[in-house]
Amino acid sequence: SIKDIVAHISGWRRRTISRFQAALNHETDYSTPWPKEMQDVDEINAWIYESNRDRPLADVLSDSREVFQHLVDAINAFSDEELQDPQRIEWLQGEPLSGKFVFSHFHEEHEPDMRAWLERVSRGS
Numbered sequence: 001s002i003k004d005i006v007a008h009i010s011g012w013r014r015r016t017i018s019r020f021q022a023a024l025n026h027e028t029d030y031s032t033p034w035p036k037e038m039q040d041v042d043e044i045n046a047w048i049y050e051s052n053r054d055r056p057l058a059d060v061l062s063d064s065r066e067v068f069q070h071l072v073d074a075i076n077a078f079s080d081e082e083l084q085d086p087q088r089i090e091w092l093q094g095e096p097l098s099g100k101f102v103f104s105h106f107h108e109e110h111e112p113d114m115r116a117w118l119e120r121v122s123r124g125s
Contacts, residue, residue: 002117005110007052007060008045010067012105017067020074023089071102 014033022030032038034047052060075083075097082088086096095101 002114003055003057003060004049004052005114006064007055008048009106009110010060010064011044011048011051013067013071017070017074019091020071020077020089023091024074024077028090075102 011033015030018030018032022028034044034051038044038047078088083097086092086094089097092101
């Protein structure tokens with residue numbers, strides 16, 4: 001569902017925020033919203049789903065807005081010079097920070113499903 005996709009994106013963005021905060025402090029360790037022993041993507045996605053499946057849509061959407069703002073704040077904590085330095089944020093593996101980095105997963109993996117759902121809804125199916 002759309003709610004599941006929004007919760008999924010928020011869950012992974014929480015990890016990204018932790019990674020940015022660690023990088024800001026020149027640390028390599030960061031916390032994850034899921035149990036640390038979870039490493040498999042499918043297992044993590046299942047954990048995110050189970051953690052959010054009974055939450056009301058309004059709460060998931062509110063959480064999404066809050067998490068996105070935290071992401072913006074985490075990125076804004078870096079100077080322009082740091083953001084332009086491809087070596088500054090080690091986990092970006094030499095890639096510069098870009099909008100593509102922040103949004104590509106959604107556009108590549110989830111946007112088509114959301115558009116298909118919206119199309120079905122608009123047709124009344």
